[in-house]
Amino acid sequence: MKIVTVVGARPQFIKAAAGSRALRREHTEILVHTGQHYDPNMSEIFFREMGIPAPDYNLGISGGSHGEMTGRMLIELEQVLMKEKPDALLVYGDTNSTMAAALAAVKLQIPVLHVEAGNRLGTLSNPEEVNRIVTDHCSRLLFAATEDARSKLEREGLGERAYVVGNIMYDSFLHFADLPWEPHILDFEGNAVTVPKEYYYMTCHRQENTGTDEPLTEILLAMNSLDAPTIYAVHPRNHDRAARIKAKEGLQNVILTQPVGYSDSVHLTKNAKKIVTDSGGLQCEAFYAGVQCVFILDYVAWPETMVGNRNQLGKPDREDILRKLSAEQTIDPNYHPFGDGHAAEKICDILRDVTL
Numbered sequence: 001m002k003i004v005t006v007v008g009a010r011p012q013f014i015k016a017a018a019g020s021r022a023l024r025r026e027h028t029e030i031l032v033h034t035g036q037h038y039d040p041n042m043s044e045i046f047f048r049e050m051g052i053p054a055p056d057y058n059l060g061i062s063g064g065s066h067g068e069m070t071g072r073m074l075i076e077l078e079q080v081l082m083k084e085k086p087d088a089l090l091v092y093g094d095t096n097s098t099m100a101a102a103l104a105a106v107k108l109q110i111p112v113l114h115v116e117a118g119n120r121l122g123t124l125s126n127p128e129e130v131n132r133i134v135t136d137h138c139s140r141l142l143f144a145a146t147e148d149a150r151s152k153l154e155r156e157g158l159g160e161r162a163y164v165v166g167n168i169m170y171d172s173f174l175h176f177a178d179l180p181w182e183p184h185i186l187d188f189e190g191n192a193v194t195v196p197k198e199y200y201y202m203t204c205h206r207q208e209n210t211g212t213d214e215p216l217t218e219i220l221l222a223m224n225s226l227d228a229p230t231i232y233a234v235h236p237r238n239h240d241r242a243a244r245i246k247a248k249e250g251l252q253n254v255i256l257t258q259p260v261g262y263s264d265s266v267h268l269t270k271n272a273k274k275i276v277t278d279s280g281g282l283q284c285e286a287f288y289a290g291v292q293c294v295f296i297l298d299y300v301a302w303p304e305t306m307v308g309n310r311n312q313l314g315k316p317d318r319e320d321i322l323r324k325l326s327a328e329q330t331i332d333p334n335y336h337p338f339g340d341g342h343a344a345e346k347i348c349d350i351l352r353d354v355t356l
């Protein structure tokens with residue numbers, strides 16, 4: 001089959017690393033990068049470090065409002081699909097790139113394959129939720145990471161197209177977690193950061209937590225008062241805000257870094273005391289690594305992780321975060337809800353059996 005895969009944002013590169021490797025063993029893949037994430041440490045570093053094939057197209061579309069970005073992608077992606085005439089379009093996750101590609105393909109009657117289908121927070125106030133719902137309803141095949149995600153698809157009348165394959169991010173995590181680690185972590189000035197023996201690892205970039213100073217300030221004040229430094233790998237959209245809050249509040253115990261590469265992120269996760277994040281992917285990686293996590297959002301993203309205090313919902317509130325961080329973890333070590341790390345192969349097996 002000829003498959004066009006569309007990626008655009010950091011978590012999709014990480015998923016495509018596993019996906020492209022497996023797909024290309026038996027299919028022709030055309031890789032399209034929308035350009036949504038474009039800084040070298042948000043994009044190029046993942047292609048290089050994870051051996052992702054170079055994109056056949058880079059549309060260079062980023063920034064602007066959600067509607068504008070999605071609309072521009074839709075126009076350009078339609079052109080690519082009309083030219084390439086693929087047998088199917090494959091997308092990952094829930095970004096604007098995901099939804100734009102699914103819409104472009106379904107309008108051209110090209111079957112859409114959605115990897116990481118069925119995740120739901122239960123609120124349309126989250127921008128990614130809109131992308132998930134639209135993409136799932138445009139898709140011919142839905143590859144769910146967990147049984148819970150599949151059951152949500154069933155509730156929306158999509159059960160017959162859904163398959164549980166495990167979490168494709170787990171494929172990439174297992175591969176990189178076992179490789180040796182040489183940290184390449186830079187602060188905002190470009191100086192190398194020495195990783196402390198004991199530290200907390202944090203990422204925080206969601207609109208809900210970083211759109212104004214208040215929530216991010218609360219989160220950083222909580223981290224600053226802990227018994228070890230926090231390494232905060234900052235998304236470029238929060239660079240200025242994070243630097244300003246650190247200076248204003250005198251946060252000596254918080255180390256601000258540029259976005260890190262995947263190997264750095266995985267190893268920072270594995271070796272952290274605990275993790276605080278609003279990232280969908282990082283909370284799962286914390287789970288795989290057996291490291292406790294506080295997920296700062298009002299809604300559960302991965303219910304499977306919310307077991308025995310391994311992962312807890314937290315508010316952008318200093319006291320709440322500190323209370324959650326002090327809870328003990330009680331979890332059955334044999335509990336593995338995310339598959340066996342071979343999601344990409346399972347997707348290929350299903351593609352062999354199903355007529356699109």
Ligand code: UD1
Pocket residue numbers: 009010011036037038039042043062063064094095096097127128205207236237279280
């Ligand atoms: C997107 C995804 C989100 C994911 C996040 C991080 C959507 C709706 N959301 O949000 O699910 O968690 O990526 O992976 O698609 N910017 C840069 N350099 C870059 C990339 C972005 O400076 O390389 C800045 C730009 O000013 C841009 C802003 O960050 O306007 C926001 O980027 P955008 O892609 O719109 O959304 P994310 O917050 O990254």
Ligand code: UDP
Pocket residue numbers: 010011014203233234258259260261262263265266278279280281282285
């Ligand atoms: N990640 C990374 N470098 C960073 C921060 C995160 O490689 O500086 C990785 C992280 O380990 C996880 C993924 O990026 O694999 C999560 O992506 P992100 O938080 O951007 O998006 P989300 O998961 O929220 O969709």
